Amino acid sequence: MSPERVVIVGAGQGGLQAAISLRQNGFDGAITLIGAEPGLPYQRPPLSKAYLQDGKAEALVLRPASFFESKQVEYLPGSSVLEIDRAAGEVRLDGAGADRRLGYDHLILATGTRNLRPPIDGLELACDLRTLDDAARLREALAGPRRIAVIGGGFIGLEFAAVARKLGHEVSVIEAAPRLMARAVSPAISRHFEDWHRARGVALHLGRAAIGVDATGVSLDDGARVDADFVLLAAGVRPNTELAEAAGLETGNGISVDAQLQSSDPAISALGDCACFPDPRSGAMVRLESVQAATDHARLIATRIAKGACPDYQALPWFWSDQGDQKLQIAGFAGPGATEEVVSEGLVARFDAAGLAAVETVNNARVHMKARKLLGPGGSADFAALKEAIAA
């Protein structure tokens, strides 16, 4: 029997997509979507890009209020879940829905991540960039000339750095790893972006950890100082697994789910940034931070709930990052230890023991899209085929 009441914890892009897809699949039971933030669900990726420049908050909204009425989705903004009572099949709410208990037949955890706050003295002086509120504060800060230090040379830190530099601010980026975006891209692509940011006047401090933040800047572990009157912390995230852990669900680097994206309790699924799932290609448990994973997960879970069954998860991961005029796109996912072959400047193929794992491109959407076909379900995932496609 299909469940009658679905409760979704987390109203980011993945949580909302689950509600949308449930209705698209003909699910006619009750849907409740619980979001910690006020306002309508919105897109996060533009917060470190377009929004910082245009300030158009309304353009970020994923669905209008009328969607929730017409699709009969109960949306509870400004609310959070305090506890999952698996025995009773209920969640206990806090915030706007305080003291309410909400029964579920199926529970979807889309709790996302929160910013990692490394043990750095004075870190409370640093701003975050995660929510629309954060981004609005950053926009205000960027209104006057600033000397900015960014702690963290990943996607978010670098996207922000590119915007801030373009607006004429002095920008330094501090990255503890020896290269930029080390967790996500090959050394060759790291170098490409290192050169690009340096050529635009961004000061990069690679292989240096921040150890203290104060009103005049950031202290590094080699004793150097980065002068700054504004500090952004963008040092990665950690998955919000506490609710799942407290409820006794299996967790690792995220809430552990199987190839059906079901947790260790069959009445609970998890999706997106908070979920640790078997990579369809390697079988290794992975946790991805991307719009693609959140929405593809959501679609699978919704299909399974509405139809009673669905094929195992097999979507190809893809990622993007806009840094100034440099459009980085990644098709596939290369785990740690992958090797690289530079095809040309800004076009890198990555390999692991099983062969071609990922293709990274800069300003080359054509090859990116071809790579997505080759690496995706039914593709040949073959380097020779990729080279042929590039030449075509």
Added chain:
Amino acid sequence: MIKVTYVAHDGTETVIEAEEGTSVMQAAVSNDVEGIVGECGGSMMCATCHCYVDEAWEAKTGARSDDEDEMLEGAASEVTERSRLSCQIKLDPSLDGLVVHLPEEQL
């Protein structure tokens, strides 16, 4: 306000009104028009807002850009001469009454 008609693959027409400056993708998503996904929010990263501009409107919407052309490489449905990424068509008064046709699938 600018009027846009979306013709679904099965022929169903949805007429909406949107503000000038909105993209054809945004207008569809915020009016709950099914058949346009717009996964990446208009960053030209996903090709899930594919549409076919009605013949009568082709001249007014103009040709697609090279970037759009490249992303359409990965579109889920057939790409024709009239294929566009709807996030790249911004509504202005000259497009009042615009008609676009939607593909069978976007994913």
